[in-house]
Amino acid sequence: MSTPLVEMRDMSIAFGGIKAVDHVTVDLHPGEVVGLLGHNGAGKSTLIKMLSGAYQPDGGEIFVNGEKAIINNPRDARTYNIETIYQTLALADNLDAASNLFLGRELVTPTGLVDDARMEAECRKIMGRLNPNFQKFSAPVSALSGGQRQSVAIARAVYFNARILIMDEPTAALGPHETQMVAELIQQLKAEGIGIFLIDHDVHQVMALCDRASVMKNGQLVGTVNTADVTDDDLLSMIILGKMPGSS
Amino acid sequence: MTDTASATDTPQTRRTLLQTLEIDTRLVGMIGAFIVLCVVFHLATDQRFLTPRNIFNLTIQTVSVAIMATGMVFIIVTRHIDLSVGALLATCSAIMAMTQTLILPSWLGLGLNHPITPWVTILIGLTSGALIGAFHGWLVGYLTIPAFIVTLGGLLVWRNVAWYMTNGQTIGPLDGTFMKFGGINGTLGTTGSWVLGGLATLAAIYALWNARRSKIGHGFPVKPLWAEFAMCGIIAAAILGFIGILNSYQIPTRRLQRMFEARGEVMPEGFTAAYGLPISVLLLIAVAVAMTVLAKRTRLGRYIFATGGNPDAAELSGINTRLLTVKIFALMGFLCALSAIVASARLTNHSNDIGTLDELRVIAAAVIGGTALAGGMGTIHGAILGALIMQSLQSGMAMVGVDAPFQNIVVGSVLVIAVWVDIVYRKRTGDRT
Numbered sequence: 001m002s003t004p005l006v007e008m009r010d011m012s013i014a015f016g017g018i019k020a021v022d023h024v025t026v027d028l029h030p031g032e033v034v035g036l037l038g039h040n041g042a043g044k045s046t047l048i049k050m051l052s053g054a055y056q057p058d059g060g061e062i063f064v065n066g067e068k069a070i071i072n073n074p075r076d077a078r079t080y081n082i083e084t085i086y087q088t089l090a091l092a093d094n095l096d097a098a099s100n101l102f103l104g105r106e107l108v109t110p111t112g113l114v115d116d117a118r119m120e121a122e123c124r125k126i127m128g129r130l131n132p133n134f135q136k137f138s139a140p141v142s143a144l145s146g147g148q149r150q151s152v153a154i155a156r157a158v159y160f161n162a163r164i165l166i167m168d169e170p171t172a173a174l175g176p177h178e179t180q181m182v183a184e185l186i187q188q189l190k191a192e193g194i195g196i197f198l199i200d201h202d203v204h205q206v207m208a209l210c211d212r213a214s215v216m217k218n219g220q221l222v223g224t225v226n227t228a229d230v231t232d233d234d235l236l237s238m239i240i241l242g243k244m245p246g247s248s
Numbered sequence: 249m250t251d252t253a254s255a256t257d258t259p260q261t262r263r264t265l266l267q268t269l270e271i272d273t274r275l276v277g278m279i280g281a282f283i284v285l286c287v288v289f290h291l292a293t294d295q296r297f298l299t300p301r302n303i304f305n306l307t308i309q310t311v312s313v314a315i316m317a318t319g320m321v322f323i324i325v326t327r328h329i330d331l332s333v334g335a336l337l338a339t340c341s342a343i344m345a346m347t348q349t350l351i352l353p354s355w356l357g358l359g360l361n362h363p364i365t366p367w368v369t370i371l372i373g374l375t376s377g378a379l380i381g382a383f384h385g386w387l388v389g390y391l392t393i394p395a396f397i398v399t400l401g402g403l404l405v406w407r408n409v410a411w412y413m414t415n416g417q418t419i420g421p422l423d424g425t426f427m428k429f430g431g432i433n434g435t436l437g438t439t440g441s442w443v444l445g446g447l448a449t450l451a452a453i454y455a456l457w458n459a460r461r462s463k464i465g466h467g468f469p470v471k472p473l474w475a476e477f478a479m480c481g482i483i484a485a486a487i488l489g490f491i492g493i494l495n496s497y498q499i500p501t502r503r504l505q506r507m508f509e510a511r512g513e514v515m516p517e518g519f520t521a522a523y524g525l526p527i528s529v530l531l532l533i534a535v536a537v538a539m540t541v542l543a544k545r546t547r548l549g550r551y552i553f554a555t556g557g558n559p560d561a562a563e564l565s566g567i568n569t570r571l572l573t574v575k576i577f578a579l580m581g582f583l584c585a586l587s588a589i590v591a592s593a594r595l596t597n598h599s600n601d602i603g604t605l606d607e608l609r610v611i612a613a614a615v616i617g618g619t620a621l622a623g624g625m626g627t628i629h630g631a632i633l634g635a636l637i638m639q640s641l642q643s644g645m646a647m648v649g650v651d652a653p654f655q656n657i658v659v660g661s662v663l664v665i666a667v668w669v670d671i672v673y674r675k676r677t678g679d680r681t
Contacts (some may be wrong), residue, residue: 052564074565075566084564086564088561089564090560090561090564091555092558092560092561092624093558093624094553094625099550099554103554103561103565104567105566108547112546113541114544114549114550115615116545117462117466118467121466121468199566206589
């Protein structure tokens with residue numbers, strides 16, 4: 001098989017003696033969606049936060065395109081075109097959509113001042129693609145609905161040409177229509193060759209959207225399976241019992 | 249074409265006048281409260297409150313607190329507090345007083361009133377303020393000591409560093425040029441003030457026109473033209489009206505005579521002159537413009553507000569929030585030093601109790617001006633208006649003859665009530681508190 005887009009090898013991190021992630025290895029290929037499954041506290045989000053630069057691992061190595069990547073903070077992750085949509089969305093509620101979209105990467109005028117007009121224009125462009133109903137460009141994002149806030153967070157990840165996209169429960173706060181929208185978006189990004197880590201609780205959704213699924217339990221990797229080879233029940237028993245399908 | 253159409257058909261209730269003009273309703277409320285306050289004092293003092301002389305005095309009394317209040321906005325927006333600003337002002341004032349009366353004239357042998365003295369003094373003062381502020385910021389940002397504790401400690405430390413440096417003595421008189429930053433000793437005169445007022449008006453109108461052109465260029469909705477003209481009119485009236493008032497405060501004849509005598513001339517019969525805009529007020533205006541640009545149009549300002557709104561999001565967006573904290577506190581220290589120049593120049597000396605309780609006035613000004621202690625919200629012009637309201641309240645009561653203890657009781661109560669009104673207002677409008 002080709003070189004993986006990302007390989008997280010033997011990752012470990014502990015918080016105050018508790019091994020949140022314990023020697024876990026996962027990988028991701030271009031145009032692939034890998035689901036990360038597990039109970040609350042299984043270590044999915046923690047694992048992925050080491051990739052997005054929010055946490056520093058105690059052990060393990062990360063490879064991007066086969067080369068060792070040094071990721072000490074979220075800025076480093078962005079230089080590897082790794083973009084993250086956090087479960088909490090990580091939006092500054094007091095700022096408008098455009099300011100959030102470009103937060104940390106503002107467009108500036110030749111004199112070095114923040115170019116709000118150009119950022120709003122770009123924001124309108126991408127929102128027109130992702131969520132054509134979105135109109136509240138001058139309101140702070142605290143005034144937006146859950147779905148609208150989600151689309152701002154997604155726009156932020158997509159706008160900057162992500163090659164590796166991390167989605168942490170992207171549909172947790174959404175209605176059925178908006179969930180469908182996210183599913184379509186994932187298919188579209190996949191077709192563009194972007195690799196996606198999808199953290200989710202919903203086994204059906206993972207079966208529908210993902211090519212492979214990695215299951216975690218108590219900080220350890222239970223195993224990684226091709227979704228085509230297993231049933232919903234197999235995945236469930238991996239999550240609940242921590243057993244690979246076929247082993248008894 | 250389609251853009252303007254889609255902009256106007258957004259389903260909304262009928263827009264009110266204020267919405268069309270895009271004026272902040274909170275700001276209008278504060279200005280309204282300020283006007284009511286002024287009118288009440290004017291009537292209660294036999295119409296002595298709203299005279300050019302008193303307005304002139306009010307503005308120069310407000311400058312020191314107002315300059316620091318603009319910095320306090322950034323501190324509070326990022327969910328910190330600075331209790332040490334009054335003490336830091338005292339230390340900077342002491343450093344500058346010693347520099348210009350002892351170190352430069354005697355130790356370096358430049359003599360009194362050497363032309364380079366005020367500028368070296370100011371440079372040293374501003375640098376010291378910024379460094380001390382940066383040190384506070386480092387303790388808060390990198391060592392993660394709460395700002396409340398760092399600056400509470402700073403309050404004691406810097407107040408007494410100032411005391412130690414000067415042995416508690418009053419140091420003066422200060423350098424002649426230096427004292428021009430104090431207010432009445434340094435004004436622009438009638439012509440200079442009108443020229444400056446005219447230029448400021450033109451600059452403001454140009455900025456409005458530029459913003460409109462940029463919006464049209466990107467196809468964004470714009471205000472109707474009449475609203476733009478109305479805004480231009482309001483701004484021009486405010487600036488030129490203010491200049492007009494200051495220019496109508498005549499310098500007393502006795503003082504003019506002394507000024508002519510000092511130059512070895514005889515004052516012509518019937519000669520009159522007005523003070524015009526004080527340099528200290530000009531300094532405040534410059535600070536206000538610079539801080540507003542910093543808040544709204546720079547990355548630093550954007551990061552300050554983003555960090556205040558959601559520190560985690562700011563961090564995850566790659567913003568170095570620790571370094572940001574250092575920068576904000578350094579800026580606060582710089583502004584304390586600037587206020588120290590104005591405050592000591594106004595008093596014409598450095599006194600041991602300079603800036604005492606200023607931390608509370610500064611925080612009150614920022615909070616009355618609409619800065620939310622929960623972070624993420626606040627404006628520079630609001631804080632300056634807050635400082636003006638506080639100062640008007642204080643001097644108004646003094647003019648009416650309210651006893652000193654009652655003055656403080658009223659000021660304290662107004663602070664609490666103002667914040668309560670703000671909370672009610674924000675609940676109504678659905679903003680965060």
